[in-house]
Amino acid sequence: MGEGELELIQQALQGDIDAWGEIVRRYKDAVFGIALGIVGNPPDAEDAAQDAFIRAYENLRRYDLGRKFSTWIFTITANICKNKLRRERFFAPLKNPARLVGAGDPAEEVARDERQALMQEALRTLGEKYREPLVLYYYGDLEYKDIAQALGVPEGTVKTRIHRAKLALKEWLEVRGGKGNA
């Protein structure tokens, strides 16, 4: 848990809305990233992240202070995204795909940027049931058991889905990468 985080959560539990504001500022990038990875477009990710922080605040009494806060807030975010996708039943492409910039060797940068752009495109081709555990595992750094709890599926299912998702991504990247960038 981050510095002073427990105190902030305890203050928020006492009704200190400013303390919650500090928690939002600390976690906004991570929560938005999880949402973006799952719903696939920034406007919906923004809505989902906002809903996640509001729902978390309103259910703060249910948060077990012994657990990692990031796991709890990511779980809420994933559930909101899942419901959002279920409700809307469409998967809009990233409206503002990453303009990839970086430092270092330009040729290496370009190659890496291409791989990242392709990976994002590949991620969008996966069904949500594969995208959710993959994003939570690799971007959220959640363990299998936490992902299982977040998605309401057995731990074995999470492992299988991540494994299949990686195979699908690999295949997609090899075919697309081979054609476009070999």
Add this chain to the structure above:
Amino acid sequence: MRKEELHDDEIGRLIKEGLSRAVAQEEERLARLPLNVMHELERRRSRRRFTWLGTPSLRPAWALAVAAAIFAVGFLVGNWVSNPFSSQGVEFVVFNPTAQQVTMAISYPVAGHNEWQDIPLRERDGLWYINLRLPPGTYEYGFKIDGRWWANDPAADYLVMSANDTINAVREVQIARDRI
């Protein structure tokens, strides 16, 4: 992309790095996220202050009749009233073609005092701008143009002197009367 590059570890790393970069590009959304969360929590908190009005002491049949009447009135009113208290898009603009960086500081009321939030502006042909969704209320603000405070915004409703002797611009976001 070459096949030998596609190890499991790299897939994980590409997902993480790709998403991190996509997130970093959305600084405008990220900047307004805490603002919007706090506004919504404040709005809900104010709404709850009136929940005592809803404690019924009626018999079930009467309660049902009253609920039906309220629903009917609500339905009729709902046809021509569409949430005038919802957030509205408010545009903030500064023209400064020589500036390298322009951010906006805006204060909003949270739990009885004002909290300031820094928001980066976007630039196009010397025009720095941002559109914020703000609920009705009074907002003090100013711009930091290459680190220097500037608040003499012609679009402001009026200017005020702050406690630390700087001038702040004020924008009042009205209830959307056109939707009443």
